[in-house]
Amino acid sequence: MTDFERLIDAAWPAPVVADVHGWRLRFADGVTKRANSVWPAAHPADADAAIRAAEEYYLRRDERPTFHIGPGARPAALDALLERRGYVKVDPTLVLTADLDAEVPPPDAEIADAPSQEWMDAWWSVDGRYDDGEPVARRILTGTPARYAAAGDGAAVGRAVPQGDWLGVYCMAVRPEARRRGLARTVLRALLADGRARGARRAYLCVTERNAAARALYAAAGFTVAARYHYRVRPPGTG
Template sequence: MDKPVVDMALVSACETRIVNAWPAPTTLVVDQWVVRFANGYSGRANSASSLREGGDMDEATLAFVEERYREAGLPPRIRFTPLVAQDARRRFAERGYRIETASFGMIADLDPNLHPPAPGMLTTAQAEDAWIDGVCAHQTGNKRNREHLAAIVSGVRVPAAFATLLHEGRPAAYAMSVAERGMAEIGAVIVDEALRGKGLGKQMMAGLMGWAAAQGCTQAYLQVDQSNGLAFEMYKRLGFRTVYAYETRMLDT
């Protein structure tokens, strides 16, 4: 069976915007790669990504990138998106880059008439302390570090909504959306574990899709872990379709 054709222009449009939607405190541009450092908070913000189709690195460039991560006390990571050349994928894998996580990139079309603002959703243009504290309180491991999360979200320089959804008057869910050139990323979706199953995640997503449509965006995009079947099915019901799959690979050192 033939593999489905991937819309490389659409993948590139998402991948270039992701850099601005989830900005690492330190970023290097190495040829067509963006190499990001964010104190280990997330794999996406601490990895090298190709911004154009056919991404590759020769041995000297790859060694240069790996050394920068080691100097920062981080394992080298490369995101194997469709923009990375097949030969490069093979060589990186043979070098020892193993799969750390696998994700889908998904996109939905927006219509301001179909995506109104959500009742009970409060948004701010900057990430306030209460939002950062709320997100970290429901995370584990490195993602509980509020200083490292604050360093990322404080770097957003395009229109953004940091959203808190209230349930019975109390914060129940958190998420953010960033709008850039007609597309909006939705991410950092967190629902209080004690309140799951009440449709709050769907309500939050629908509200941020409405916010994005009000910003003039015609598409929303997101990334979801391939193992998170419940979230994946929810996003499909909201109109998101899978555009590409990718792996974040890490080199053990």
């Protein structure tokens, strides 16, 4: 089985990472759960002690302890352990995959090696849920080589991370006033074709289960469900 958790961690690198009891504790000043959560990739000798250490790590940084729970979470009973401690399950997410073809990118999609300010503005206008978080978000995005696509005069954007045979698709966003014009499809096709030309053979992306519109777009492009994950978040005042 493909280790999607490892691919996702590499494609969305947190600026600060600590190894605690074999778990990877990621911190990015609160910008995105992915970069501010525990990736429990190894089996700790004492799971309760590892959970307490992770909680202390995030609470010292004024962040709510959050765990990424995917197929590779260790120990296997971690999700149940966290539930018993009062952690809430949030953001059930699908990992979708598709084979790549040799389709030529549409001529009205621009692709660059770095996110322009216009690209950032478009993405942040849709996904910018974090106060004063854009500089940290830029550090995350540029923490690994990636390609940045834009269409519709910059109204639609997306990011793709080449990872050997795999291409990770992230940051798909369309400004509200530009939706229902096929721009997301244009950006996606451009990123997939560009990745194929650079040696990728398969693509993956993550989408929350509740995002019906995005799931329809990706299904039409040939993506199917390969894995699932969610987060466990400690409510305020718990513990």
